[in-house]
Amino acid sequence: MAELTTLARPYAKAAFGFAHEHGDLSSWATQLKTLAIVSEYGKVKEIVSSPALTPEQQASTLLSVCGEELDSKVKNFVELLAENKRLALLPEVFTLFDALKTAEEQAVDVELTTAFELDDASEKKLADALSAKLARKVKVSSAVDSQLLAGAIIKAGDLVIDGSMRGRLEKLAKAINS
Structure with missing residues (x-):
C-alpha cells in the first residue's frame, strides 16, 4: 500500500x-x-x-x-x-x-454514525458546530447503527469522537474490570 x-x-x-x-x-x-x-x-x-x-x-x-x-x-x-x-x-x-x-478547500470529510436517523436541521446544526470546532468546511456523510443504543460517533480524519451509549458502557466496563 x-x-x-x-x-x-x-x-x-x-x-x-x-x-x-x-x-x-x-x-x-x-x-x-x-x-x-x-x-x-x-x-x-x-x-x-x-x-x-x-x-x-x-x-x-x-x-x-x-x-x-x-x-x-x-x-x-x-x-x-x-x-x-x-x-x-x-x-x-x-x-x-x-x-x-x-x-486546498480547507474542508474535511466527516463520517457521522448515529443510533437513529437525524433530521436535516439536527444534522446541519451538528455540521455547523463541527465546522466551528475544526475551523474547516465540513462535508458530512451519515449512517445509522442501531447497536450504538443512543448518541453518535464522529470521525473526521484522525479525530474520533465516540459519544455513543455503547462506547460509554464499554468504558465503564473497562473501568470496573481494572
Whole structure:
C-alpha cells in the first residue's frame, strides 16, 4: 500500500497542480473518480494490468469504456500513465488527488454514525458546530447503527469522537474490570 502511494504521489500532485492552475479541481476530481472506479472493474482491471497488451491498447480500452465522461486533458493524463505503465495506480492517484483538493478547500470529510436517523436541521446544526470546532468546511456523510443504543460517533480524519451509549458502557466496563 505504501509503495503504491509513493508511486502515485507524483502523478496526483501533477494532476492537482494542472487542475488547480486551470481552476478545474472539481471536474478533475470527478473524472479521476470515474477512472478509478472503472479501472477497478473486473475485465477492465485485467486489461489495464495485462502485460500482453501495449500501453496504447490499455489506455484506449480504458478511455473507450469511460466514453464522453473524460475531457481531452484527462485523456492525455491517462495516456501518460499508460506510457509509464502506471494505469493500475489510478485508484491511488484519485485518493491522493482528493486529499489534496480537500486540503486546498480547507474542508474535511466527516463520517457521522448515529443510533437513529437525524433530521436535516439536527444534522446541519451538528455540521455547523463541527465546522466551528475544526475551523474547516465540513462535508458530512451519515449512517445509522442501531447497536450504538443512543448518541453518535464522529470521525473526521484522525479525530474520533465516540459519544455513543455503547462506547460509554464499554468504558465503564473497562473501568470496573481494572
